[in-house]
Amino acid sequence: MxxxxxxxxxxxxxxxxxxxxxxxxxxxxxxxxxxxxxxxxxxxxxxxxxxxxxxxxxxxxxxxxxxxxxxxxxxxxxxxxxxxxxxxxxxxxxxxxxxxxxxxxxxxxxxxxxxxxxxxxxxxxxxxxxxxxxxxxxxxxxxxxxxxxxxxxxxxxxxxxxxxxxxxxxxxxxxxxxxxxxxxxxxxxxxxxxxxxxxxxxxxxxxxxxVWNLPLKHPVNLAYEAATVDLNDVNMIDPLHLEAYGKTxxxxxxxxxxxxxxxxxxxxxxxxxxxxxxxxxxxxxxxxCINDDELCRKAGRDEIIRRYYQTAEAVMRGNLAPESLAKIKLLLSQAGASTADRKVVQAALDKAETAKTNAMAIELADGTVVCGRRTSLLDAPAACLLNALKALGNIADEIPLISPQVIEPVAELKTGCLGNNNPMLHVDEVLLALAISAASNKVSRQALQLLPQLRNTEAHSTVIPGAMDRNILHKLGINVTNEAQFRTKKLYH
Structure with a gap:
């Protein structure tokens, strides 16, 4: 944090x-x-x-x-x-x-x-x-x-x-x-x-x-422009205020x-x-009420980078004109920021390249970056979330956080009764399974108690997360960005 x-x-x-x-x-x-x-x-x-x-x-x-x-x-x-x-x-x-x-x-x-x-x-x-x-x-x-x-x-x-x-x-x-x-x-x-x-x-x-009494090109004010790119708001020096009072x-x-x-x-x-x-x-x-301007400048630059990825997805979906992305790029330049400054982006892309599948990376509060990839049983956000909890709790990688006795019936329910094409668990399902396992497994209980430590962490996905995954990660307080790329080549998402 x-x-x-x-x-x-x-x-x-x-x-x-x-x-x-x-x-x-x-x-x-x-x-x-x-x-x-x-x-x-x-x-x-x-x-x-x-x-x-x-x-x-x-x-x-x-x-x-x-x-x-x-x-x-x-x-x-x-x-x-x-x-x-x-x-x-x-x-x-x-x-x-x-x-x-x-x-x-x-x-x-x-x-x-x-x-x-x-x-x-x-x-x-x-x-x-x-x-x-x-x-x-x-x-x-x-x-x-x-x-x-x-x-x-x-x-x-x-x-x-x-x-x-x-x-x-x-x-x-x-x-x-x-x-x-x-x-x-x-x-x-x-x-x-x-x-x-x-x-x-x-x-x-x-x-x-x-913020009226911060400089025009302060990253906090530039981040406001990035957040309102759909409204095409533009920050400017108030000419009437300058004329009336001689103050910027x-x-x-x-x-x-x-x-x-x-x-x-x-x-x-x-x-x-x-x-x-x-x-x-x-x-x-x-x-x-700002008492550390440099930290606010960094936070503003980080926000513009996050808005860049949101805008790229909106442009790809046809919800925003390409000019919106060009404006965000200009704001990045004015703020002295770059997408390369976001550590989780390259980490996620490298993991996806190595694993030859979708991946996600989470940067924890201490700067540690944890990755997860899509498997036969876990989607990338779910796998990354579990790996992040293990890192926070110093839990060995080989120790399962969710009992197989819990995963198997959930997977069978999805493919059998609910008619899903595969048994892969998403973030909401993994959290429910973790909560059930916590009733009888102290390691699972420990991991569950670490969830609040994920608030204000940063994450990046190599594909657009599902709506439910995105919603749950948001509720956990994780700032997630993603590449403007769908998970599959299917026409319906």
């Missing part, structure tokens, strides 16, 4: 205090557009070693008595069953998951707003579902000429046509299942409605990346491009805009 380079406790205190100050700067009513992931922000944890994946959630818990949450979802995304790629669930299902997750930690979810609403049948059906579950919902309509026709937007025919979302608390967090859900439009619509009722509410934006701050193209329009909308709503630049709108304090 990388040494902490980020002071997480300082972040929790500094960030929550700064948001309280921003609430007080307005009429004790702040609409906070929340970008990125509130739960499981693993990207931030990887590029800022010491940042906890649930840091933003814990920060909000410090404000939970003042905060309520609105979840925005685009009606068009409901209609087309848009998927959240990392979880494989549709955006409407993700809204329900988020509500459960927020409630489970004591955060108050006030309502759901369906944006870009045009009486879509799927959106109506979803609203009915919310009503049956006792969840308040509102609709915001599509506005012709948005976002440039400011006069129409800030009028009874624009924001005034939207349903006013009733809120109860000073801090209103507007979040969403993914990008393009209408978070900013929801915040500004509410500002318009609040001002009509005499409440001088405010708007701010909370996004961790790019980093932002990204979409915020810079939309700011003049946003400023005009806010001026029309309230008579003035409290911000001189898009950076002013932000409340992110993460950059002040």
């Amino acid at each position: 990388a040494k902490p380079a980020f002071d997480n406790q300082k972040y929790l205190e500094l960030q929550s205090t700064y948001i309280k100050e921003r609430i007080a700067a307005f009429d004790n009513k702040l609409y906070l557009e929340f970008g990125g992931k509130l739960f499981d922000d693993e990207h931030a944890a990887r590029v800022l070693p010491g940042f906890k994946p649930d840091s933003k959630l814990k920060m909000l818990l410090k404000l939970k008595e003042q905060a309520e949450i609105i979840i925005a979802i685009n009606a068009a995304d409901i209609a087309k069953n848009k998927l959240r790629g990392d979880l494989g669930i549709t955006y409407d299902v993700e809204v329900l998951r988020l509500i459960d997750a927020f409630r489970s930690v004591g955060l108050y979810v006030g309502s759901v707003v369906i944006t870009q609403y045009e009486n879509q049948s799927a959106a109506l059906k979803f609203r009915t579902l919310l009503q049956k579950q006792g969840i308040k919902s509102y609709v915001h309509y599509k506005i012709a000429g948005y976002p440039n026709d400011v006069q129409k937007i800030v009028s009874d025919a624009g924001y005034g046509k939207n349903e006013y979302i009733v809120t109860q608390r000073p801090l209103v967090i507007v979040t969403a299942p993914g990008p393009g859900s209408g978070k900013m439009a929801t915040c500004l619509s509410q500002l318009y409605q609040e001002f009509r009722q005499g409440v001088k509410a405010g708007y701010a934006k909370f996004e961790t990346f790019p 701050a980093v932002n990204y193209n979409r915020d810079v491009e939309i700011f003049p329009v946003l400023k005009a909308i806010m001026e029309r709503i309230s008579g003035n805009c409290p911000y001189k630049s898009p950076t002013d709108m932000g409340v992110n304090q993460a950059g002040f």
Whole structure:
């Protein structure tokens, strides 16, 4: 595990205090557009070693008595069953998951707003579902000429046509299942409605990346560009901030491009805009909590390399244009990184060449690299996982971690009752078999107890892992990359 380079406790205190100050700067009513992931922000944890994946959630818990949450979802995304790629669930299902997750930690979810609403049948059906579950919902309509026709937007025919979302608390967090859900439009619509009722509410934006007070080409900021290559986000010096204050701050193209329009909308709503630049709108304090810049630079370079392999696979599958991979290569060059820096890549490729089959390599926390190959009974990720546990526990290679009395009936079940073509076990099946063996075998029990030590290790596969293998390795906290090559020549994967 990388040494902490980020002071997480300082972040929790500094960030929550700064948001309280921003609430007080307005009429004790702040609409906070929340970008990125509130739960499981693993990207931030990887590029800022010491940042906890649930840091933003814990920060909000410090404000939970003042905060309520609105979840925005685009009606068009409901209609087309848009998927959240990392979880494989549709955006409407993700809204329900988020509500459960927020409630489970004591955060108050006030309502759901369906944006870009045009009486879509799927959106109506979803609203009915919310009503049956006792969840308040509102609709915001599509506005012709948005976002440039400011006069129409800030009028009874624009924001005034939207349903006013009733809120109860000073801090209103507007979040969403993914990008393009209408978070900013929801915040500004509410500002318009609040001002009509005499409440001088405010708007701010909370996004961790790019880190505004790190250099433009800092690997942590370049890693953000790599992570958003599908959105074609580009980091840039905020020209408006530089002009207003004579100070350099980093932002990204979409915020810079939309700011003049946003400023005009806010001026029309309230008579003035409290911000001189898009950076002013932000409340992110993460950059002040870095205590080892060099470690963060290395972590940023490592992340860009991982994103290179993810992008290569997406391009191969036809999910991204080849230009995306060219951009990642440019980011690698700008960060001074290379795929050769990732030790597990060459180790896995060498193992595959020697064994003449698929292989995987895992780099443990102490730098030891362990390999595994596909066999008649184990797929490469499963074999590599078992070898890594043996290395962690100093268990001799010839000692089996799983009893043959356990493997044999599982293999027979797969080929017999379940109709699989071969008895080869995958990662999930190996872990279940290991757990069963642990009941009667102390070595198996020892290996099972070592699984947490695999968190934050690095791995590389010479082929694309199966969906279940990838999911289990992710749950174990292993950062897996792979070559953009299918396991077989079959057309269906």
